[in-house]
Amino acid sequence: EPEVTQTPSHQVTQMGQEVILRCVPISNHLYFYWYRQILGQKVEFLVSFYNNEISEKSEIFDDQFSVERPDGSNFTLKIRSTKLEDSAMYFCASSAPRGGWEQYFGPGTRLTVT
Amino acid sequence: AQSVTQLGSHVSVSEGALVLLRCNYSSSVPPYLFWYVQYPNQGLQLLLKYTTGATLVKGINGFEAEFKKSETSFHLTKPSAHMSDAAEYFCAVNDGTASKLTFGTGTRLQVTL
Numbered sequence: 001e002p003e004v005t006q007t008p009s010h011q012v013t014q015m016g017q018e019v020i021l022r023c024v025p026i027s028n029h030l031y032f033y034w035y036r037q038i039l040g041q042k043v044e045f046l047v048s049f050y051n052n053e054i055s056e057k058s059e060i061f062d063d064q065f066s067v068e069r070p071d072g073s074n075f076t077l078k079i080r081s082t083k084l085e086d087s088a089m090y091f092c093a094s095s096a097p098r099g100g101w102e103q104y105f106g107p108g109t110r111l112t113v114t
Numbered sequence: 115a116q117s118v119t120q121l122g123s124h125v126s127v128s129e130g131a132l133v134l135l136r137c138n139y140s141s142s143v144p145p146y147l148f149w150y151v152q153y154p155n156q157g158l159q160l161l162l163k164y165t166t167g168a169t170l171v172k173g174i175n176g177f178e179a180e181f182k183k184s185e186t187s188f189h190l191t192k193p194s195a196h197m198s199d200a201a202e203y204f205c206a207v208n209d210g211t212a213s214k215l216t217f218g219t220g221t222r223l224q225v226t227l
Contacts (some may be wrong), residue, residue, distance in 0.1 A: 031212040045215065050212065055212075091157060100210075101210070101211060101212045105157045105158040108157050
């Protein structure tokens with residue numbers, strides 16, 4: 001069964017550094033998403049991406065964040081100048097119209113900022 | 115705007131007992147409702163979803179949920195809990211398009227012997 005994959009599973013970085021989280025959505029899916037979950041809190045939407053541009057973003061997704069689909073398979077989230085409060089689990093998801101836009105989630109990347 | 119409220123951050127049941135996890139939603143448009151499960155150190159797995167039509171929805175692992183528009187609820191149930199059901203459960207809502215999911219705060223289910 002097709003699945004969303006994410007790398008790395010765990011990333012440790014120092015405050016102020018840039019990180020890139022990578023995702024491979026399900027092939028033939030058209031919409032891509034990033035969510036995050038701070039430890040002990042609910043899952044929060046960050047951004048959705050369609051047709052090579054951002055379709056929706058939350059208040060959390062400020063200039064510190066950017067997304068890109070550099071090729072036909074990868075979808076990346078870049079966090080510039082990381083802060084301690086960026087420590088969270090980051091989930092990638094993808095969806096397609098044939099599946100009723102059901103969002104399939106990857107296993108997540110745990111980002112720890114020290 | 116849409117929102118989800120999950121009553122009870124922790125629920126504990128005995129193995130074999132009924133599981134009831136509560137979810138209430140708010141939506142200005144007809145909602146599409148979802149239950150996701152998160153096992154320790156894993157991602158989110160879809161348990162079931164309500165789109166349109168039949169209000170009683172059956173999902174994986176013996177779970178089901180009933181959409182009640184008059185009560186704005188979408189509670190998750192399972193007749194008999196199993197130890198393997200111990201996990202975090204999230205209710206979520208969107209408008210049925212490719213738009214974002216809005217999640218509740220989650221309910222941690224503990225199953226005891």
